[in-house]
Amino acid sequence: MKIKAAVLYEMGKQRPYDKSNPLRIEEVDLSTPERDEVLVKIHAAGLCHSDLSVIDGNRPRPLPMVLGHEAAGEVMECGPGVTNLKPDDRVIFSYVPSCGHCMPCMTGKPALCEPGGAANAKGTLINGGIRLKNKDLHFLNHHLGVSAFAEYAIVSKHSLIKITQAVPYQIAALFGCAVLTGVGAVVNTAKMVAGQTVLIVGLGGVGLAALLGALSSGAGKVIVADINRQKREKALELGAHVAIDPSEPNAIEKLKEEYTKGGADIALEFAGAVPALEFAFACTKRGGTTVTAGLPHPSKRLEISPVVLVGEERTLKGSYLGSCIPSRDIPAYMSLYQSGRLPVDKLLSQELQFEQINKGLETLAAGETIRQVIKFD
Ligand SMILES: NC(=O)c1ccc[n+]([C@@H]2O[C@H](COP(=O)([O-])OP(=O)(O)OC[C@H]3O[C@@H](n4cnc5c(N)ncnc54)[C@H](O)[C@@H]3O)[C@@H](O)[C@H]2O)c1
Ligand SMILES: [Zn+2]
Ligand SMILES: [Zn+2]
Structure with a gap:
């Protein structure tokens, strides 16, 4: 399917980013979910300094890449092998996919998942796949298995945490990185x-x-x-x-x-x-x-x-990843938010349109904001 995504083709562009536009919003091709993969409609994606660090070259990643790793969305379609999620489920992305089988995963340290870390370094999903292509048919790498600066994403089921709480997407997104x-x-x-x-x-x-x-x-x-x-x-x-x-x-x-x-x-x-x-x-x-x-x-x-x-x-x-077990900790922290004991809504500085993404990155680089979230609907 054709979707809009924000692609980084070059690291180290000069600031101000609202002039140099390091992220190019373009129409790209997203394939259909394969085994153990899920198509998610992104509803909200936060701008984190780790996105900025790829743009300014402090955290080099293989390019071209669709950035964004702090997000919340809605399941649209599940590939074969996905039994824990179904269409309409609300999900938060985890920026380290956890295979569940390697030694760190089995000993309660999914932040150190071995295949998850290797895939993140390469810019692929945990199964090695890349599901995004630009109009010249060049593959676009995934950012931390998520690539949420886009209308939709295909991700591994190991990158998703189902949430049952009715928290607005722009707040829910924050739990994926800042809060966790x-x-x-x-x-x-x-x-x-x-x-x-x-x-x-x-x-x-x-x-x-x-x-x-x-x-x-x-x-x-x-x-x-x-x-x-x-x-x-x-x-x-x-x-x-x-x-x-x-x-x-x-x-x-x-x-x-x-x-x-x-x-x-x-x-x-x-x-x-x-x-x-x-x-x-x-x-x-x-x-x-x-x-x-x-x-x-x-x-x-x-x-x-x-x-x-x-x-x-x-x-x-x-x-x-806060040494977290995301499937345990995200729902727990969300319940603390709902009971008023973790008022993370106060971290949300501004909601942005997708087209304002480069301006938002400049605001973040200038230290003038806490968390800005792109709303996609
Ligand atoms: N370890 C992880 O899992 C993980 C996850 C997310 C983000 N990060 C990293 O955490 C850091 C913070 O991310 P963020 O999105 O909150 O960034 P941010 O840009 O919103 O905030 C960074 C803050 O640090 C302050 N700062 C800079 N230099 C300082 C200094 N010398 N002394 C005191 N304060 C200083 C800035 O003024 C700013 O307020 C980044 O390096 C990011 O890449 C790590
Ligand atoms: Zn982050
Ligand atoms: Zn693992």
Whole structure:
């Protein structure tokens, strides 16, 4: 079938993106779902910094590619072998397909699914297939098995989570990345316990979702840090107890002496910048844990003192997909939202038309928004 999709042909185009238009909306061909595949109508797709990182070359991916990985939609048609979904079901996409059979999947770590990770790196579905072609009959790679900047998508059944809750699509989409990654990093990766002091560095969609997660899970005190003043103000509005500018001189000393007793129990980094991670690590207390979910360019390196790591029994952990089990955690976080304890609707800054996608990416790159969602209906 012919559909409209936003295709990236070239990484590293100059900003402003509303002038250079890195994503080209064009008519492309989407084939029919094969075994274990599902045709989904996309209703809403969020703009995440990880999309931007492919566009600016910080997270290189094989091109051409249809981007978009945070989305919600409706099942239209199921290929053979799909027994857990049917037309009209509402679904959220998971940006790591989980085969269910490899060792990480069997041991509760689907973020590390081996065939899922390999397919994501290659730009295919988990079965190796590519279902998108442009008008010159060139294959268009899939982004993280999803490719949601399009009217429809064909994805593996392993990339979909069925939801039963009647949550509007533009809110539901946020659960696919920002909420899963942010809340999961706090409760699954850091394993925060009630009463702990938590520092969150980087207050975009993912960091602010982590803030909401920490508050709803009983953090004693949540300190937030961002170089952008508006982001700090937004975090305070959402319930953060203290906001700091990490670029201010003595910010670390202030946090350790004035705002905490010797540092945060847990520091989480969602900025995608090495200085932010260094700051997070420096702010944790003896015995504390630093969790990083940001994704700087693969060439970047972090320098830390092994003596501090050892002598102070510090922990440094990476968090991908919020260390979540999406089929378990998305419905759970959605129920928390519905009961008012995880008000993630407050992360939605703006709804966009599909044609406004490059402008939206520029707004995100400029740090002027939290989460923008494209509405397709
Ligand atoms: N690990 C995962 O599974 C996963 C999932 C989604 C996104 N990500 C990554 O998480 C990061 C955040 O994503 P997002 O969509 O929320 O991004 P965003 O652009 O909306 O927010 C990033 C925030 O970090 C702040 N920042 C930048 N440099 C900083 C510094 N040195 N100190 C403090 N704050 C700084 C910015 O001002 C901004 O508010 C990105 O790197 C993204 O690629 C990771
Ligand atoms: Zn994302
Ligand atoms: Zn697997």
